[in-house]
Amino acid sequence: MTGIPKDHPRYESLITREKIVEGVNMGITSKQGLVAQGRGEAFDYILGEKTIESAAIAERAAVAHILLAKNPIISVNGNTGALVPDQLVSLADITGARLEVNLFHRSDARVHKITEHLKAHGAGVVLGSKGDKRLDLSHDRAIVDEDGIFSADVVLVPLEDGDRCQKLVEMGKTVITIDLNPLSRTSLTATVTIVDNVTRALNNMVQFTKDMKGGSKDSLQAVIDAYDNDRVISDALYSMQEHLKNKAEEKGITWI
Numbered sequence: 001m002t003g004i005p006k007d008h009p010r011y012e013s014l015i016t017r018e019k020i021v022e023g024v025n026m027g028i029t030s031k032q033g034l035v036a037q038g039r040g041e042a043f044d045y046i047l048g049e050k051t052i053e054s055a056a057i058a059e060r061a062a063v064a065h066i067l068l069a070k071n072p073i074i075s076v077n078g079n080t081g082a083l084v085p086d087q088l089v090s091l092a093d094i095t096g097a098r099l100e101v102n103l104f105h106r107s108d109a110r111v112h113k114i115t116e117h118l119k120a121h122g123a124g125v126v127l128g129s130k131g132d133k134r135l136d137l138s139h140d141r142a143i144v145d146e147d148g149i150f151s152a153d154v155v156l157v158p159l160e161d162g163d164r165c166q167k168l169v170e171m172g173k174t175v176i177t178i179d180l181n182p183l184s185r186t187s188l189t190a191t192v193t194i195v196d197n198v199t200r201a202l203n204n205m206v207q208f209t210k211d212m213k214g215g216s217k218d219s220l221q222a223v224i225d226a227y228d229n230d231r232v233i234s235d236a237l238y239s240m241q242e243h244l245k246n247k248a249e250e251k252g253i254t255w256i
């Protein structure tokens with residue numbers, strides 16, 4: 001894919017960029033998706049490019065919700081399709097959730113390409129091309145499948161814009177988001193807000209599912225009952241502040 005040497009100090013970040021650019025070249029990712037990735041990178045840098053403990057707590061709560069759901073759906077857009085196709089397929093397989101392509105910059109061609117891309121990475125059924133229902137929204141993210149997002153009780157919406165998240169919550173659904181901006185409308189609206197890079201979060205969620213899947217329904221419910229989303233968002237903000245402060249102080253810059 002690239003000539004980026006493995007010992008480059010920013011190897012992971014640069015490889016992620018390459019994947020997004022390749023997604024655009026393949027017609028999977030929108031050009032706007034490049035801008036969104038850049039914003040995510042900036043927040044990740046401030047976070048310290050690691051999964052903080054409160055994000056891991058949110059990831060476990062998200063897994064508990066998905067495992068207890070009747071009809072869980074993982075929504076896939078052009079960014080996640082390009083960055084983490086294997087992890088999306090693994091998470092769907094291991095939890096029993098179904099994948100649905102749902103796009104902001106929607107075209108039939110992109111829905112088809114993302115669907116085929118997921119299938120090439122091992123996905124079975126991929127919803128989203130029927131588009132036989134509309135959420136009450138003025139843009140194309142409104143177009144959903146009736147037996148998918150429309151009737152889901154739990155929806156995972158990584159890298160989302162706030163409108164649909166809010167609408168899904170208003171419809172009574174449990175909404176899980178993965179968003180590196182802890183203050184985005186999506187982050188502030190979702191039931192479970194995972195402030196982590198989607199590239200780390202999905203790997204963690206696959207691992208947590210393996211750990212938690214054998215547990216009783218009561219133990220999963222206990223994880224949900226103990227969960228406090230406001231606290232998770234607050235901790236993400238605190239962690240960002242601490243990371244910046246430590247970085248500044250390492251360089252002898254006074255934090256005022």
Ligand code: PTJ
Nearest residue numbers: 033036037040077078103104105159161179180181197198
């Ligand atoms: O493929 P489409 O047409 O559905 O469009 C997808 C994008 C992402 C372009 C669209 O949903 C969009 O414009 O999203 P926003 O409003 O830019 O929101 C994306 C959010 O995800 C922002 O808060 C970013 O900080 C965050 N983000 C970006 N990259 C990552 C991320 N969060 C986690 N991991 C990332 N890699």
